[in-house]
Amino acid sequence: MVADTDHPATSVNEREGNVTVEADDDRDSLQKTIFDVVKTGEVSDIEELVEKTGSQILRARDEWGYTPAHWAALDGNVETMRYLVDKSAPIDLSCLGIQGPRPIHWACRKGHSAVVQVLLQAGVAVNAADFKGLTPLMTACMFGRTATAAFLLGMGALNNLVDINGDTALHWAAYKGHVDVMKLLMYSGADLQAPDYFGSTPLHLACISGSVTCVKLLCEKESSPNTMLHYHLFIRNIVHFQNNLDLEPLDKNDKTPLMLAQSHRHGDIVQVLQIEKKRRSSWFPSFNEVWGLLFGKAGNSKIPLLFFMVSVLLWGYPMYIIRVRMHYCVVILFYPFFVPVRAYNLEHFTRLTLLLHLLEYRDVGMLGSC
DSSP: OOOTTTSTTSOOEEETTEEEOOOHHHHHHHHHHHHHHHHHTOHHHHHHHHHHHOGGGGGOOOTTSOOHHHHHHHHTOHHHHHHHHHTTOOOSOOOSSSSOOOHHHHHHHHTOHHHHHHHHHTTOOTTOOOTTOOOHHHHHHHTTOHHHHHHHHHTTOOSSOOOTTSOOHHHHHHHHTOHHHHHHHHHTTOOTTOOOTTSOOHHHHHHHHTOHHHHHHHHHSOOOOOSHHHHHHHHTTSSOOOSSOOSOOOOTTSOOHHHHHHHTTOHHHHHHHHHHHHHHHOSSOOHHHHHHHHHOOTTOOOHHHHHHHHHIIIIIHHHHHHHHHHHHHHHHHHHHHHHHHHOSSHHHHHHHHHHHHHHHHHHHHHHHHO
């Protein structure tokens, strides 16, 4: 809650040590004017109003408790936001409602990455939370703003933070059905099986919302170490991770994702989960699994490198020996017949030797260019 002296509804005029407050009608008119001007996005109009009334007008709040920075962030007006930053206006205040979003949350909600960049450069925390624990990354993932979420991750946003219900950014992306955002979070190392305070995993929430594409993505994605410590333990075989995502985790109500999909009548998700369970219980591996065993899975394959080395040793090097050394074999075989006819003196013999060397260098160059 902002103090009364900081609230723009009170215009403070110090005259001879006395503080006087303007009338309510003037205050309402002043607030309405500043917010109308900010929503138009014209910096020149804002500057004109500030010159008339003073910079304290930039600290105003509307009837919902939002500041001019909130509306500039919502509209994605970069120039207005930069002006507010230059004038030292409050750009990181929460509203006075129940949710308490900051301007950066509104910018992430609409996907205004340029405004988010201005706010971060002005000192706003990249993991700033509202009253319900939602971070800018969670807000961007909630509304499917993939580019903004990627920018936040690049600026150091944490993907493992939780809100007041224990939900992470991946939980929100799965519940809202944003597949591209889920892929981004997976590539950034988000925990795919982390439960919230109700025991629900991202797979639970995807089954509740009915997003079959998110369910397919989670079924196909393999669980992996999500921290550097886990990675080193995994390499040393101290910690073992499951090859696939658990399809039957229980929430606090002892419900599996399949049960939730059936209760919400999402037949397509029920079919996907049943097929995946049947595939995993089968004794015969699928084509993709066989291919992975032979050539390695994406990012972990060593077979192509081994195949290249074997090809060089068994094909490239023998061909080099045959093509380069073949000229010497010809000379040795036909030397008794060839020299008396062509090399009567030392000069002819020297020319013959130089010719053989040129042929050798030519073959080596051709082999290197292959």
